[in-house]
Amino acid sequence: MEIHMSNLCMVYKTGKEALKNVNLQLKSPSLIGLVGPNGAGKSTLMKILVTRLLQTSGTVTVDGQKLYGNEKYIKNKLGYLPQDFGLYDELTVYNFLDYIAALKGLEGDKKNIIENIILDTNLMDKRNSKISTLSGGQKQRVGIAQAMLGNPELLILDEPTVGLDPEERINFRNMFSKASSNKIVILSTHIIDDVESICNRLIVIDKGTILFDGTPEKLIKNAEGHVATCIGESMADILVEKNFKITSRISTAKGLNYRIVGEVLPDGINLVSPSLEDAYMFLMLKEEVKA
Ligand SMILES: Nc1ncnc2c1ncn2[C@@H]1O[C@H](COP(=O)(O)OP(=O)(O)OP(=O)(O)O)[C@@H](O)[C@H]1O
Ligand SMILES: [Mg+2]
Numbered sequence: 001m002e003i004h005m006s007n008l009c010m011v012y013k014t015g016k017e018a019l020k021n022v023n024l025q026l027k028s029p030s031l032i033g034l035v036g037p038n039g040a041g042k043s044t045l046m047k048i049l050v051t052r053l054l055q056t057s058g059t060v061t062v063d064g065q066k067l068y069g070n071e072k073y074i075k076n077k078l079g080y081l082p083q084d085f086g087l088y089d090e091l092t093v094y095n096f097l098d099y100i101a102a103l104k105g106l107e108g109d110k111k112n113i114i115e116n117i118i119l120d121t122n123l124m125d126k127r128n129s130k131i132s133t134l135s136g137g138q139k140q141r142v143g144i145a146q147a148m149l150g151n152p153e154l155l156i157l158d159e160p161t162v163g164l165d166p167e168e169r170i171n172f173r174n175m176f177s178k179a180s181s182n183k184i185v186i187l188s189t190h191i192i193d194d195v196e197s198i199c200n201r202l203i204v205i206d207k208g209t210i211l212f213d214g215t216p217e218k219l220i221k222n223a224e225g226h227v228a229t230c231i232g233e234s235m236a237d238i239l240v241e242k243n244f245k246i247t248s249r250i251s252t253a254k255g256l257n258y259r260i261v262g263e264v265l266p267d268g269i270n271l272v273s274p275s276l277e278d279a280y281m282f283l284m285l286k287e288e289v290k291a
Pocket of ligand 1 (some may be wrong): 013014016017018036037038039040041042043044045083213
């Protein structure tokens with residue numbers, strides 16, 4: 001599958017410009033992490049791709065066909081987890097998935113497919129429980145299960161790991177990674193670890209504009225020489241004033257140990273290798289300076 005977005009703009013009725021001239025090309029197989037602050041435009045972009053929203057201008061094509069007018073083509077190949085999804089509270093987990101399977105027009109051994117996804121998402125013990133009785137993380141897992149049902153070619157997951165405990169987060173990362181071997185998986189997240197551990201492509205968006213599109217390694221490379229650690233009680237004020245960002249502050253026997261990112265760092269400072277989170281913060285800092 002191949003998706004091309006050209007000059008995509010989205011202006012909501014309120015006048016809010018949520019996407020500004022977005023150009024992206026996606027090709028399977030890939031696992032893409034979509035990252036950006038609250039209100040950046042991540043969900044808007046995803047809603048356009050799943051045809052829940054029509055862009056104000058620009059085009060999206062899927063396998064060479066315009067998405068607008070050919071919605072059915074993508075709907076047959078799509079699994080989608082919306083950020084705020086409503087579940088049918090009165091249905092059991094199994095019955096809900098059975099219902100979704102019918103909506104998707106799932107072919108083959110439907111029962112077996114549903115049982116497998118229940119197993120993969122660790123919901124066996126909740127198979128016959130009403131959705132209303134599940135915890136937040138368990139509901140989220142049902143949401144992921146319904147998106148992955150039927151092994152869709154395009155999987156769009158809007159903050160799939162929200163509310164999951166660390167063990168489940170790792171389980172799902174592995175599932176997404178495995179699933180992406182023959183499809184396009186796009187997941188939005190605020191958790192840099194999610195991206196670092198599985199994504200081969202990272203797209204950073206802020207205020208409707210794509211700031212970065214590339215491998216996580218490339219983003220890290222861009223931040224080399226811009227990350228350092230230093231110790232000092234009064235550093236915090238100086239650092240903020242001079243346009244550095246503090247990414248961590250750890251109390252040690254020698255005093256507070258700061259980790260900082262900045263365009264120009266003070267002389268004699270202890271440079272360290274950037275983590276992906278540092279690199280993301282550095283990118284955001286550069287945008288703030290520009291603004
Ligand atoms: N239906 C709407 N009407 C008007 N403005 C909207 C609507 N939906 C979103 N917006 C605005 O568009 C911008 C982008 O929103 P969007 O939901 O795409 O952000 P996001 O990156 O998904 O954020 P978050 O990380 O908080 O989920 C925000 O400023 C938001 O307030
Ligand atoms: Mg969102």
